[in-house]
Amino acid sequence: MARGAPGGGPDRARCAALRRRLLAWYRANARDLPWRRTRDPYRIWLSEIMLQQTRVKTVRPYYDRFTRAFPRVEDLAAAGAGEVLKLWEGLGYYSRARHLLEAARWVVREGGGRFPETAAELVGLPGVGRYTAGAIASIAFGERAPVLDGNVKRVLARLFLVREPVDEGATEARLWTLAAALVSPRAPGDSNQALMELGARVCRPRRPDCTVCPVRALCRARAAGEAEALPARRAARRALPHHEIVAAAIGRNGRYLFGQRPLGGLLGGLWEFPGGKVERGEAHAEALVRELREELGVETAVGARIASLEHAYSHFRITLHLHRARISRGRPVPRFHTELKWLLPAQFDRYAFPAATRRLLAVLGRAKTGAKR
DNA sequence: AAATCGGGGCG
DNA sequence: CGCCCAGATTT
Numbered sequence: 001m002a003r004g005a006p007g008g009g010p011d012r013a014r015c016a017a018l019r020r021r022l023l024a025w026y027r028a029n030a031r032d033l034p035w036r037r038t039r040d041p042y043r044i045w046l047s048e049i050m051l052q053q054t055r056v057k058t059v060r061p062y063y064d065r066f067t068r069a070f071p072r073v074e075d076l077a078a079a080g081a082g083e084v085l086k087l088w089e090g091l092g093y094y095s096r097a098r099h100l101l102e103a104a105r106w107v108v109r110e111g112g113g114r115f116p117e118t119a120a121e122l123v124g125l126p127g128v129g130r131y132t133a134g135a136i137a138s139i140a141f142g143e144r145a146p147v148l149d150g151n152v153k154r155v156l157a158r159l160f161l162v163r164e165p166v167d168e169g170a171t172e173a174r175l176w177t178l179a180a181a182l183v184s185p186r187a188p189g190d191s192n193q194a195l196m197e198l199g200a201r202v203c204r205p206r207r208p209d210c211t212v213c214p215v216r217a218l219c220r221a222r223a224a225g226e227a228e229a230l231p232a233r234r235a236a237r238r239a240l241p242h243h244e245i246v247a248a249a250i251g252r253n254g255r256y257l258f259g260q261r262p263l264g265g266l267l268g269g270l271w272e273f274p275g276g277k278v279e280r281g282e283a284h285a286e287a288l289v290r291e292l293r294e295e296l297g298v299e300t301a302v303g304a305r306i307a308s309l310e311h312a313y314s315h316f317r318i319t320l321h322l323h324r325a326r327i328s329r330g331r332p333v334p335r336f337h338t339e340l341k342w343l344l345p346a347q348f349d350r351y352a353f354p355a356a357t358r359r360l361l362a363v364l365g366r367a368k369t370g371a372k373r
Numbered sequence: 374a375a376a377t378c379g380g381g382g383c384g
Numbered sequence: 385c386g387c388c389c390a391g392a393t394t395t
Contacts, residue, residue, distance in 0.1 A: 047390085048390065050390090051389090051390040051391095052389090052390070052391045052392070053388090053389055053390085053391055053392090054389065054390080054391095055388090055389055055390090056389090056390080058389090059390090093391085093392085095392080095393080096391095096392085099392085099393095126392095127391095127392065127393090128392085129391060129392045129393080130391090130392095131390075131391060131392085132390085132391075132392085135390065147390075149389085149390045149391070150388070150389055150390080150391085151389085151390065152390085192390090193390085196390055197390095199390090200389090200390080205387075205388060205389090206387090206388095240386095
């Protein structure tokens, strides 16, 4: 093979040199993060779940609130789903919160509060895949298990000049092998975190700072002048679809009607104003009357528009319009939502809402106080 | 293998 | 405005 090693595997001496330099750099430059101040498997696990597809800066305040509310896995396991979801509000990928609670309860019930200690066993926990299992096993238990996340993929693609798209199965398999070769036998946790830390702070997606990189002399992409061009990805993604969404603020005795979205799907478990997508050729008021009939089984009269806003999800974007509405016939029953509730504005802080709905609630509050003046 | 699942930060 | 982030799960 053209990788410079007999037998086609990663070059042993080269990997040993990489491990040494990465580890030394990490120990001199590691950020002081809350989850690096503990070896409690519960807190390592919690941080790793939160960090899935989520930046360190975003996670920090959530991690602090969670560990304050639930210092031990037993505390989390004893919590209600609504309580956990509320603490997760705004962090995204809400199925993580559901899996988190399921896993905590499993650990308490089946493990007496002790986490499995190997990557192979950890993979069985809800929400724990190969990356997270390797991270927990190496950081909390010192197992020589590799990790491969977005940062590590980028670092490895550059160090080893992997030009193939990193989101293809065959390439990923090769990257896992390279990641395993770079796990330091004596310090697997620090070694894995060194790769991720380097990717986050030096070997960045754009404008990598090669001048301060501890392994620049060993980087094949840099030697080839291709560092910033890697990693390659397969797909040119198409433009995001756009939807017009209408939602209803249905007031009654100072309360508003909300529905809880079904678990498992988009924004599962969060509370929202009833409403839905505007179909082609449909007027907004017409669409809202139809949606409220379908979701709540009531006839309604649509009033003034309170607010409109734009919001982007990972795979589509929406324009969300909130209208006042009044029920003219029938009594609301949940035909789409798991549950309906009439909530006072004072209660809003106790429920979890999607980010876009949060913004609408703020406008609703201002509209009300503004009207009183 | 491809689709689904949030929200925010950055160039 | 597109891209990316300490990915997992489902189909």
